[in-house]
Amino acid sequence: MTDAPLVLAVPSKGRLQENANAFFARAGLPVVQQGSERSYRGRIGGLPDVEVxxxxxxxxxxxxxxxxxxxxxxxxDLVEEEVSDFAQRLDLVLPLGFGHADxxxxxxxxxIDVRCMADLDDVAADFRSRHSRWLTVATKYVNLTRRFFTHHGIADYRIVESLGATEGAPASGAADLIVDITSTGSTLAANALKIVGDGVILQSEAHLVASLSATWSGAARGALRTIIDRIEAESAGRSLREIRADVADPEGAAKVAADRFGATTPFGMPSGHLLLHCPAAKVYACAEWLRTGAGARTVAVSRLDTVFSATSPLAEHLLGRIDGRARG
Ligand SMILES: Nc1ncnc2c1ncn2[C@@H]1O[C@H](COP(=O)(O)OP(=O)(O)OP(=O)(O)O)[C@@H](O)[C@H]1O
Ligand SMILES: O=P(O)(O)OC[C@H]1O[C@H](OP(=O)(O)OP(=O)(O)O)[C@H](O)[C@@H]1O
Ligand SMILES: [Mg+2]
Structure with a gap:
């Protein structure tokens, strides 16, 4: 079908739901539920070729x-756990700035003797002779656990697959230790558990992910461009700050700001004063230099909602991969 719509999957429950909805709204892609509250299909306002x-x-x-x-x-975390060949099948288009968890x-x-993975290796190696059973790990991240333990040379253990309340496993005797996701750490603390020093397997974040296995119609490609364009603009707005400063030599200052802080001058030098877009992480260093190194008396920093660009490297790259798959 040349005009089959793009199907966009949005978390309907759990940790990511609220943030995901807020994110689409910010990016100018309002998700509208169809029919009743309990309907599992929806649309994006203004984009007829998208089904949610x-x-x-x-x-x-x-x-x-x-x-x-x-x-x-x-x-x-779910991508790396559930899709063994995710690098071929999926494209992790963009991290979204929410859903952070390790x-x-x-x-x-x-x-108290277990501080790092090497200590855990020692425990695992002795465990069977001491307790006449395997050391056990409760987790729903079976594949991530296996890979990480192998990487640390730990082989003497068994996985107990857990479907919920994993942190309770050591206290209840269901397993000796756990692999699970945490953000605030309060569930671990409440269950008297501690993170092993070098035991962070993965730092996760919500991502916009595209399927390279799906069939992309012309309509779906068109919708993809629009969605990526808006999401990229939202992402640029989130990661950049606008800086204005009254410096004597705006052109010289812009060069230094570009070299040292990765700042750009998207609008040139309007009426001779300096207007920069600077990565958010570099704003304080840049503002400091503008005053001490470039003689600014005032440096004003503002947040940006959305920043649109004429080109979308992200969409081009993704469409290139989709076409590559379709041909190959
Ligand atoms: N503190 C947290 N605990 C668990 N997941 C978190 C946390 N913070 C962010 N996340 C993210 O939320 C996603 C999982 O969402 P959630 O647990 O709500 O759904 P699910 O696992 O698909 O559903 P269910 O738990 O009902 O099986 C994961 O990608 C995870 O990285
Ligand atoms: O570090 P913390 O802030 O304490 O968060 C960690 C907890 O959050 C997750 O469970 P969730 O609440 O998503 O419930 P679930 O197990 O049903 O997915 C995860 O499985 C942990 O139990
Ligand atoms: Mg969950």
């Missing part, structure tokens, strides 16, 4: 891999 599917984050990951949805929001190895606080 409301799914859980892990379902989104699987459907992207299977090619039954084109674009979706999900966590990097997948970690955690052991009982009472294990």
């Amino acid at each position: 599917a409301f799914l859980s984050a892990s379902e989104i990951t699987r459907e992207l891999a299977a090619g039954s949805v084109h674009l979706g929001i999900t966590g990097r 997948v970690v190895v955690a052991v009982p606080e009472a294990w």
